[in-house]
Amino acid sequence: MSGGGGPGGLLARLSVPGRLDVELTAEPGDVVAVVGPNGAGKTTLVQALAGLQPAAGAVRLGGADLTALPPQARHVGVVFQDRRLFPHLSALQNVAFGPRTRGVGAGPARDIARDWLDRLGVGDLAGRRPGELSGGQAQRVAIARALATDPALLLLDEPFTGLDVGVAAALRIELAGHLRDYAGVTVLVTHDAIDALTLATRVAVLDGGRLAQSGSPHEVAARPRTEHVARLVGLNVIREGDHFRAFPPSAVTVSVHEPDGSARNRWPGTVRSAAPHGDAVRLQVHGDHQLIADVTPAATRELGLTPGRRVWLSVKETAIATY
Numbered sequence: 001m002s003g004g005g006g007p008g009g010l011l012a013r014l015s016v017p018g019r020l021d022v023e024l025t026a027e028p029g030d031v032v033a034v035v036g037p038n039g040a041g042k043t044t045l046v047q048a049l050a051g052l053q054p055a056a057g058a059v060r061l062g063g064a065d066l067t068a069l070p071p072q073a074r075h076v077g078v079v080f081q082d083r084r085l086f087p088h089l090s091a092l093q094n095v096a097f098g099p100r101t102r103g104v105g106a107g108p109a110r111d112i113a114r115d116w117l118d119r120l121g122v123g124d125l126a127g128r129r130p131g132e133l134s135g136g137q138a139q140r141v142a143i144a145r146a147l148a149t150d151p152a153l154l155l156l157d158e159p160f161t162g163l164d165v166g167v168a169a170a171l172r173i174e175l176a177g178h179l180r181d182y183a184g185v186t187v188l189v190t191h192d193a194i195d196a197l198t199l200a201t202r203v204a205v206l207d208g209g210r211l212a213q214s215g216s217p218h219e220v221a222a223r224p225r226t227e228h229v230a231r232l233v234g235l236n237v238i239r240e241g242d243h244f245r246a247f248p249p250s251a252v253t254v255s256v257h258e259p260d261g262s263a264r265n266r267w268p269g270t271v272r273s274a275a276p277h278g279d280a281v282r283l284q285v286h287g288d289h290q291l292i293a294d295v296t297p298a299a300t301r302e303l304g305l306t307p308g309r310r311v312w313l314s315v316k317e318t319a320i321a322t323y
């Protein structure tokens, strides 16, 4: 990615047999969204960067070689999917723990912790233990804890998982602010296109433990190279040899009889699901490809587009981006 790994940046080449084989680079201030289907290796990558997963290769961060260092010596902040706060410590003690282990005195470490809890909007909960916090509050404490050590690398593994939609949305906006101020490299694992498009400066697409694509959020969203990412950003993508043809679901015409036109741009299939999507109805249609099409509610009724219905999809050549 962008020739990163320069002074201050991240350069990682990591391999775990059968699970991961990637090279990842990023500049200071970059937020790299790591996306990919279940089992793609996202968590393995985060754990290997943190030193929690043995991996062959090398990790360089800010000119320092972390490869041989244990997790606690890597100067990396981690927010896990399941938060992993110390249950017997208060929120304040949880956040102060990192600075303390890095040699900061008890008083100053508490000041740092209080400051970070305030910044994350949970200063008034400093005395509570994790069991007395909601999921969203605990995640704020976990983020405060990760940032309190002023790490050179911040690893966020699906930080919004398990939170209410509204809570996640509010936290996403706040996190965007903190990440803008944060000078280190952030690696954010996410299943959510919104995260990848709003928080990230770079997107890395993992598939089967390998880097399938990387680029700016805009590039990856406009020209997805895996079906998973096409789904995430709501596009159809068809691979033909060594190039890709992408088109939006709104450009798809659905008919119950075989349409005229170029055979290349029409596909038979079976409706798998039909669900409201904005003002339209979004159909998932499976045939040789798995495609999505947006149709009007009226057309859905008139054509009887319910699961199991055999249909033809067609797209005008001019609506297709080929790359």
Ligand SMILES: Nc1ncnc2c1ncn2[C@@H]1O[C@H](COP(=O)(O)OP(=O)(O)OP(=O)(O)O)[C@@H](O)[C@H]1O
Pocket (backbone or CB within 6 Å): 018, 019, 036, 037, 038, 039, 040, 041, 042, 043, 044, 045
């Ligand atoms: N402890 C383990 N030992 C052996 N294999 C593992 C272990 N943990 C994960 N794997 C395998 O490694 C591969 C990558 O898993 P990983 O958890 O990194 O994927 P992921 O992209 O984070 O998936 P998800 O989105 O489901 O969290 C998968 O094939 C998984 O089955």
